[in-house]
Amino acid sequence: MRREAVAVIGGGWAGLACAVELAAAGRPVTLFEAARQLGGRARRVDWNGIALDNGQHILIGAYQETLRLLERVGSAHLLERRPLEFDQPPGFRLALPRLPAPLHVGLGLIRARGLAWRDKRAAARFIQTLKRQGYRLPADTSVSDLLARQGQTPALVRHLWEPICLAALNTPLDQASAQVFCNVLRDSLGGVRAASDLLLPRADLGRLLPDAATAYLAGHGGEVRLGCRIEGIERTPRGYRLTGSDCPFGHVVCATSPTRLPALLAGLPELEPLRRRVAAYAYQPIETLWLRFERSLELPFPMLGLDQGPGQWLFDRRELAPGLASVVISAEGPHRQLTKPALLAAVLEQTKRAVGALPELRDHLSVLERRATFAAVPGLVRPATQTALPGLYLAGDHIQSDYPATLEAAVRSGIAAARAILAQAETTA
Numbered sequence: 001m002r003r004e005a006v007a008v009i010g011g012g013w014a015g016l017a018c019a020v021e022l023a024a025a026g027r028p029v030t031l032f033e034a035a036r037q038l039g040g041r042a043r044r045v046d047w048n049g050i051a052l053d054n055g056q057h058i059l060i061g062a063y064q065e066t067l068r069l070l071e072r073v074g075s076a077h078l079l080e081r082r083p084l085e086f087d088q089p090p091g092f093r094l095a096l097p098r099l100p101a102p103l104h105v106g107l108g109l110i111r112a113r114g115l116a117w118r119d120k121r122a123a124a125r126f127i128q129t130l131k132r133q134g135y136r137l138p139a140d141t142s143v144s145d146l147l148a149r150q151g152q153t154p155a156l157v158r159h160l161w162e163p164i165c166l167a168a169l170n171t172p173l174d175q176a177s178a179q180v181f182c183n184v185l186r187d188s189l190g191g192v193r194a195a196s197d198l199l200l201p202r203a204d205l206g207r208l209l210p211d212a213a214t215a216y217l218a219g220h221g222g223e224v225r226l227g228c229r230i231e232g233i234e235r236t237p238r239g240y241r242l243t244g245s246d247c248p249f250g251h252v253v254c255a256t257s258p259t260r261l262p263a264l265l266a267g268l269p270e271l272e273p274l275r276r277r278v279a280a281y282a283y284q285p286i287e288t289l290w291l292r293f294e295r296s297l298e299l300p301f302p303m304l305g306l307d308q309g310p311g312q313w314l315f316d317r318r319e320l321a322p323g324l325a326s327v328v329i330s331a332e333g334p335h336r337q338l339t340k341p342a343l344l345a346a347v348l349e350q351t352k353r354a355v356g357a358l359p360e361l362r363d364h365l366s367v368l369e370r371r372a373t374f375a376a377v378p379g380l381v382r383p384a385t386q387t388a389l390p391g392l393y394l395a396g397d398h399i400q401s402d403y404p405a406t407l408e409a410a411v412r413s414g415i416a417a418a419r420a421i422l423a424q425a426e427t428t429a
């Protein structure tokens, strides 16, 4: 047995980040992925020959570890960086100028359209208060409670705070953790100017990480086994054996989604408390409607906010196919009661209100991820990288982190697991 061999279970962004970090350090690593493709909840979907995404993803400049990973595997050029712009036609616009922090937010607010002076003053006061507190709350509460206590006006909630909360936490305001929301504000609007930049994918998600990571792993001695579901983990005197795999491993990283983790850990009684904690998570859905028009929409910015309806964001995705656009519907809400035709009609109506008359709709596809992310509720205790068993680690967007369930949380967790393994090897060398 090669005691130093590492098994990574799950080829989402957490597992890929972990495997790439290990391979970069020269460690033999085998990645097991149950599906026939890599990417997990951020993956390519084939639609009549068009490569698109299971869900439209938004990345921001604060995603430093994700950016470092994409640089390492050579795909960072597929992201288009733009200063943050919240356009919610016809009434609201907040664009952050290319000025050093915090002037970019200050001037952006002063110039914002669709907010009265009292709204702008309330927003500035709120940000200042959070800054003074180091973005730490004495006790966690819901985002709606925090906003009410901080005197945030209905216009601010509607145009700014609710869209940010849904995009980042994928949890309705009255259920979402105010502390996690503050963490997001700290690292985006409260960070350096570049941290709030939007990084818009200019290729499908498969090209962004899975393809490039596969090539990187192949070039650095890593192995990827697709279509290989690990059913269980067994402890042996010298490490671990994975059900469904022939070889033993000294270290194992479980990088599955939290929905799959309890089943994977079922044979390890030492991890029963962890298993129960993860099994108790609540989840929130995300639906993405892909719209193929006769010709591409003419948007003032490639990402527009939508108001008064089920959709929150409209994206121009013409680089994937001419005429292609996507609409994101985050979290649960009354839209879940609509029939598919009624939902499509409501989204098209919103799109029309935002951009005017629409070209003819040629085709559409709805991709619903029912358990897209765990609900980022107040006081949620998330598991650590290191488990109670030596050599067995966890990775995934649900691992303890300042971030909600996002690509950055997933990537950071994968890198943390890899570094823990590498550090352990150093101390035992």
Ligand SMILES: Cc1cc2nc3c(=O)[nH]c(=O)nc-3n(C[C@H](O)[C@H](O)[C@H](O)COP(=O)(O)OP(=O)(O)OC[C@H]3O[C@@H](n4cnc5c(N)ncnc54)[C@H](O)[C@@H]3O)c2cc1C
Pocket (backbone or CB within 6 Å): 009, 010, 011, 012, 013, 014, 015, 032, 033, 034, 035, 038, 039, 040, 041, 042, 054, 055, 056, 057, 058, 059, 228, 229, 230, 231, 255, 256, 257, 260, 264, 286, 287, 288, 369, 371, 372, 373, 395, 396, 397, 398, 405, 406, 407, 408, 410
């Ligand atoms: C529709 C949608 C939109 C989103 N939008 C954004 C966004 O705009 N910005 C953002 O930052 N984040 C967004 N997210 C969240 C982001 O996609 C996730 O946080 C991230 O992809 C989670 O990665 P992960 O590696 O932790 O888990 P996963 O992606 O779930 O990866 C786990 C992998 O493990 C595999 N697996 C499970 N069980 C086994 C087993 N027994 N054996 C082997 N393999 C197994 C699965 O097949 C999967 O590939 C969105 C998510 C969705 C669904």
